[in-house]
Amino acid sequence: MLAQILVSGVTAGAVYALVALGFVVLHRGTRVVHFGLGDQLTLSAYIVVIGQVFLGLPFAAAILLSLLLSAGFGVLIERGVMRPLRGSPLLVMIIATLAIGAAVREGLRASMGPLPWPVPFLLSPAPFTLGGLVLVPANLAVVGVALAVMLALFAMLRWTRFGRAIVAVYENPTGAAIVGISVPGVHARLWGLSSVLAAVAGILMAPLITLSPDMGTIGIKGFAAAILGGFNSLPGAIAGGFLLGIVETGAGVYVSTAMKDIVSYALLIGCVLLLPRGLFGTAEARKV
Amino acid sequence: MAARLLLLLLAAGLVAVPFVAPSHLVFLVATIGSTAIMVAGLSIVIGMAGQISIAQAAFAALGAYGTAQLAALGGVPHWIGLPAVAVATAGLGYLFGLLSLRVADHYLALATMAFGAIVQLLLIHLEDWTGGAVGLPVPPLTLGGRSLTRPIELYAVIMPCAALTVWFLHALMTSRTGRAFSALRMSEVGAAAVGVPVLHHKAMAFALSAFFGALGGGLYGLQTSYLDPAQFGILESVRLIAIAVIGGLLNPFGPVIGATVFVLLPETMGALGRYMSLVFSLLLLAFIIVSPRGIAGLAPRLRPRPGRRRGG
Numbered sequence: 337m338l339a340q341i342l343v344s345g346v347t348a349g350a351v352y353a354l355v356a357l358g359f360v361v362l363h364r365g366t367r368v369v370h371f372g373l374g375d376q377l378t379l380s381a382y383i384v385v386i387g388q389v390f391l392g393l394p395f396a397a398a399i400l401l402s403l404l405l406s407a408g409f410g411v412l413i414e415r416g417v418m419r420p421l422r423g424s425p426l427l428v429m430i431i432a433t434l435a436i437g438a439a440v441r442e443g444l445r446a447s448m449g450p451l452p453w454p455v456p457f458l459l460s461p462a463p464f465t466l467g468g469l470v471l472v473p474a475n476l477a478v479v480g481v482a483l484a485v486m487l488a489l490f491a492m493l494r495w496t497r498f499g500r501a502i503v504a505v506y507e508n509p510t511g512a513a514i515v516g517i518s519v520p521g522v523h524a525r526l527w528g529l530s531s532v533l534a535a536v537a538g539i540l541m542a543p544l545i546t547l548s549p550d551m552g553t554i555g556i557k558g559f560a561a562a563i564l565g566g567f568n569s570l571p572g573a574i575a576g577g578f579l580l581g582i583v584e585t586g587a588g589v590y591v592s593t594a595m596k597d598i599v600s601y602a603l604l605i606g607c608v609l610l611l612p613r614g615l616f617g618t619a620e621a622r623k624v
Numbered sequence: 625m626a627a628r629l630l631l632l633l634l635a636a637g638l639v640a641v642p643f644v645a646p647s648h649l650v651f652l653v654a655t656i657g658s659t660a661i662m663v664a665g666l667s668i669v670i671g672m673a674g675q676i677s678i679a680q681a682a683f684a685a686l687g688a689y690g691t692a693q694l695a696a697l698g699g700v701p702h703w704i705g706l707p708a709v710a711v712a713t714a715g716l717g718y719l720f721g722l723l724s725l726r727v728a729d730h731y732l733a734l735a736t737m738a739f740g741a742i743v744q745l746l747l748i749h750l751e752d753w754t755g756g757a758v759g760l761p762v763p764p765l766t767l768g769g770r771s772l773t774r775p776i777e778l779y780a781v782i783m784p785c786a787a788l789t790v791w792f793l794h795a796l797m798t799s800r801t802g803r804a805f806s807a808l809r810m811s812e813v814g815a816a817a818v819g820v821p822v823l824h825h826k827a828m829a830f831a832l833s834a835f836f837g838a839l840g841g842g843l844y845g846l847q848t849s850y851l852d853p854a855q856f857g858i859l860e861s862v863r864l865i866a867i868a869v870i871g872g873l874l875n876p877f878g879p880v881i882g883a884t885v886f887v888l889l890p891e892t893m894g895a896l897g898r899y900m901s902l903v904f905s906l907l908l909l910a911f912i913i914v915s916p917r918g919i920a921g922l923a924p925r926l927r928p929r930p931g932r933r934r935g936g
Contacts, residue, residue, distance in 0.1 A: 369730040369733070369734075371733070416913075417909065417913060420913050421912070421913065425674075426729050426730070427670065427674060427676055428912060430676055430729075430730065430733050431676075431865060431869060431908070431912060432909065432912045432913075434678075434862050434865065435866070435905055435906075435908040435909040435912065436909060437862075438859070438862050438863075438866070438901070438904075438905035438908070439902060439905035439906050439909060441859075441905075442901035442902040442904075442905050443902045443905075445898075445901070445902075446898045446899045446901070446902050550859075553741070553858065556734075556737060556738065556741060556858075559734050559737075559738075560738070563731075563734065594745075594748075594749040595749075597741070597745055598742055598745050598746070598749075601738040601739075601741045601742045601745070602738075602742065604734060604735070604738040605735050605738050605739065605742075608726075608727050608731045608734060608735045608738075609723055609726055609727065609735070612726065612727070612731060
């Protein structure tokens with residue numbers, strides 16, 4: 337039973353981890369928490385559907401199109417909204433990202449209708465049994481792709497100029513600027529990167545749950561995962577995602593399915609109140 | 625003087641509305657009233673005290689469901705039930721505010737968001753108490769054995785409440801408490817340094833916002849006469865923030881102005897109505913980009929007031 341919960345929880349956890357990474361990647365560099373990221377995730381899944389159904393693209397091309405457009409949209413948000421708002425009070429930033437999310441969601445609802453659209457699975461959704469565990473190929477594909485994306489992210493941060501500039505800004509924006517790194521340029525990259533992470537999560541998630549304009553509420557799960565992980569640690573976000581997925585699945589089994597979501601939100605509040613640094617975060621000085 | 629005259633004209637107009645306007649319009653104006661009361665809570669907590677809250681729809685839900693069930697299960701008339709529920713919700717808001725001392729900024733936004741999500745999920749899953757996902761009928765307001773369900777009758781109940789709310793906002797802004805809220809908004813540490821009890825005032829701001837949320841929610845429930853948990857989600861909380869911001873967060877009439885735009889505009893759009901929510905979101909975004917300071921006077925105002933310029 338416990339092993340089965342682990343296996344099932346890891347699928348949801350992989351998606352939460354990607355969303356959490358999207359939040360943390362952005363926040364570490366820009367200090368912005370993007371409350372519309374969940375809705376961007378929905379948008380990416382819709383772009384895949386639009387590409388396939390309306391443009392007649394093959395699945396792979398539709399996914400590529402979605403990832404490119406998502407990255408572009410992220411950069412556009414940075415250029416169009418966040419750059420003019422630089423230096424504004426945090427409250428203004430929060431309301432701005434909430435508004436971006438609402439605009440995406442309501443735009444989708446108005447243009448694509450409120451009803452769910454089918455999204456193809458990556459692999460067969462038919463379950464098979466292996467050593468007493470029920471496994472679903474489609475879910476395994478979700479975990480596999482998510483892990484591959486995470487590895488690619490860390491490799492990029494470690495070994496490419498693009499990534500090392502990001503790490504430099506994480507460590508010390510002023511120092512990065514002094515050695516000739518364009519900090520606004522890195523911010524634009526971070527918005528694009530975070531949007532792509534959300535896009536991957538959205539495309540992986542959409543077939544498992546129904547794709548509707550309100551799918552973006554999954555963003556709160558990503559928040560919970562990021563907070564569990566400390567909100568400023570990339571490995572923490574991943575651990576937080578998997579932990580949340582497993583705890584949630586366990587709560588669904590041992591308490592009730594209805595309580596599943598309530599448990600993860602309660603975890604979020606509890607963590608914010610009692611453990612604001614999360615499990616892996618480091619302390620930050622509070623500015624006056 | 626001119627402002628007084630304008631206020632008098634407005635009051636006269638509002639008294640005249642039910643006598644001259646068709647009943648659909650009376651219903652809409654009353655909806656502006658009940659929405660403005662909910663939004664007034666946000667003017668206090670976000671505008672004056674500078675604390676972000678994405679839970680206003682949850683407080684409205686507590687007011688609406690609490691009032692409806694007190695009447696349905698306990699037989700308590702709304703005249704007593706609604707104020708009692710609003711005060712009880714204020715108590716809950718106060719507790720929530722006490723917890724918020726440990727949390728600020730993004731984390732506060734997240735915690736209030738999670739609180740709102742939990743309330744909505746409980747509305748859906750505690751079926752025995754709330755009617756579940758199907759919803760819950762609201763017993764009508766009664767007076768002397770008569771049910772008050774016509775738009776005009778509810779208008780007569782809601783609009784005085786809305787007027788009192790606007791007056792309260794105005795009084796609060798110029799009061800000692802209101803100035804303490806402003807100090808809190810500008811700098812928590814600074815406020816503490818000049819002797820403002822930070823914790824008490826944060827909790828007070830949340831309590832007031834919960835009170836008006838519950839009051840407005842309860843009144844709105846009487847108008848719709850049916851409660852659907854889908855109406856009280858995070859999306860509704862964000863919509864209420866948008867109304868507060870577009871109306872003007874530090875203006876006692878802000879909630880009324882915002883609610884007027886949000887209630888009346890869709891009525892005039894006809895077939896374009898389904899793009900309305902999109903238009904409002906973009907409007908909010910444009911508003912913020914064009915005048916990030918203006919939306920709340922969130923940063924201390926250093927510019928001299930217009931009209932007091934020297935020279936010329």
